[in-house]
Amino acid sequence: MGTEMTDLLGFLRCPRTKSHLVAKGDGFLYSMQGGYRYPIVHGVPDLRLFDPPYTTREEELRIVNAMAEVAGDVAYESLMTFYANELAQYRDPERIQNDIRHRLALLERSPSRLVHLFEKACVSKLPAGSVALDLGCGSGEAIGALIEHGAKQVIGIDISLIELVLAKKLLSEQGVAALLVAGCAEAMPFSDEVFDFIYSPDVIEHVSDQSIYLQEACRILHKEGRMLLNSPNRYSLFTFEPHVGIWGLTFLPRPWIDPVCRMLGRGPYVGKRLVSLPELRRLIKGSFVLFDIFARNSNPKSSSIVGRIYHALSPISVSVYAYIADQHVVLVRK
Ligand SMILES: C[S@@+](CC[C@H](N)C(=O)[O-])C[C@H]1O[C@@H](n2cnc3c(N)ncnc32)[C@H](O)[C@@H]1O
Incomplete structure (x- = not known):
């Protein structure tokens, strides 16, 4: 068993019983209670309790096997375009090109967005030795930045094995050491109070149960732990x-x-459910007592007419504006 799997087993628990998991070298992890077993797919433990929303498990396995076959010989960018061109279920050429463009942009955008979200929520570097979870990590574009911001150990979890195969390639190319696991945000394969920090951008609108996603995040956070997320506003007036x-x-x-x-x-x-500011507040209050919500990217330029009115009517305009802002950034403290 590799050191990566040994490290990962220190964190992982059976998502059903929360008992320890053991590897017997046959490509599965076994729970110590309940007799459950979970496959390890191309080095990634698959601890999902339900299927990803975008594809069937059989189709996903076909795609992941095809990707793994070429992954050793090509760079991340080629693996990603191979997936988009050859394997993704959508065949519309415009959609394929958009997906490739979006993923290429994420390579630059994810680290700078992390800096922006940290600044917005006034989070400075994470305390030394922090263990962080990238919850809904996608292809792992933000994981390197989490380490740069002080995390000693980062675990990336996502419901999509396809994203995790891409993440594995990207991280090895970047020389970033992180542990990856396939799992559901609504039933996370970790014991209580193990993470100091959870980073979860652009995820709350995709999970199948937003309340349970937050309850689970609260369960696995340390007593003084924090979670940073952002949520596109259902009632944004300024964006599509x-x-x-x-x-x-x-x-x-x-x-x-x-x-x-x-x-x-x-x-x-x-697989999308945008929430408004009042609904976001209600959801967060269901799991956390201490939290701040910030409006993102929406203050009108002070040189414009709208901007002048906005600044003249502050602070009332600031509170009203939060209801129609593009996005909300949330920092919770346990
Ligand atoms: C819009 S992407 C955001 C990815 C990454 N956080 C980022 O900002 O680039 C949403 C991610 O959430 C994942 N996801 C959706 N539902 C999930 C669930 N129930 N549990 C875990 N991950 C989920 C998707 O597979 C996808 O990778």
Whole structure:
């Protein structure tokens, strides 16, 4: 068993029983209680209790096997374009190009967004020796930046094995040491109070149960631990819906959103649920007592007419503005 797996086993628990897991060298992890077993897929333990929203497990395995076959011979960028061109389920050329562009942009954007979110929430470097979780880590573009910001050990968890295979490649290319695991945010394979810091940007709108996602985050955070996340605003006046690019779509009653999105040729609208400021507050209060919510990217320029009115009417305008801002940044303290 590699040292990486030994390190990971120190953190991992059975997501059902929370008992320790053991590796017997046959490609599975076994729970000490309950008799559960979980596969290790191309070096990544798969501790998911339910399927990813975007594909079936069989289709995902086909894709992951094909990626793993070429991963040793090509660079991250080629692996990512191979996935988008050859393997992704969507065949629309425009969508393929958008996906590639988006993923390339993330390589630059993720680390700078982390700096921006840390600044917005007034988080300075993490205390020495911090253990951090990148919750919904995607292809791991932010993990290096978490280490640069003081984390001694970072674990990345995501429901998508495809993202984790990409993350593995990216991190090895960047020379970044991190542990990766496939798991559900709603049933995390960790024991209570193990993380000092959880970073979870652009994830709350994708999980299947937002309350349980936050309850789980609270459970695995240390007593003085913190979590930093951001959430696109359901009622943003200033931006298009960030996934399908339709202004005002999420102002509609929820049952209408998917059919309208399909009707406009951008659907289906699945695996996404944007929340408003009051709903975000209610969700956070369900798990945490201490938290701050900041509006992001939305103060109008002081040189514009709107900006002048905004600044003249401060602080009332500042509170009103939070309801229609692009995004909310949340810092919680346990
Ligand atoms: C928009 S991406 C954000 C990725 C990364 N945090 C970033 O900012 O680039 C959302 C990620 O959340 C993951 N995700 C969605 N539902 C999840 C769940 N229930 N548990 C764990 N991860 C989930 C997706 O697979 C995807 O990688």
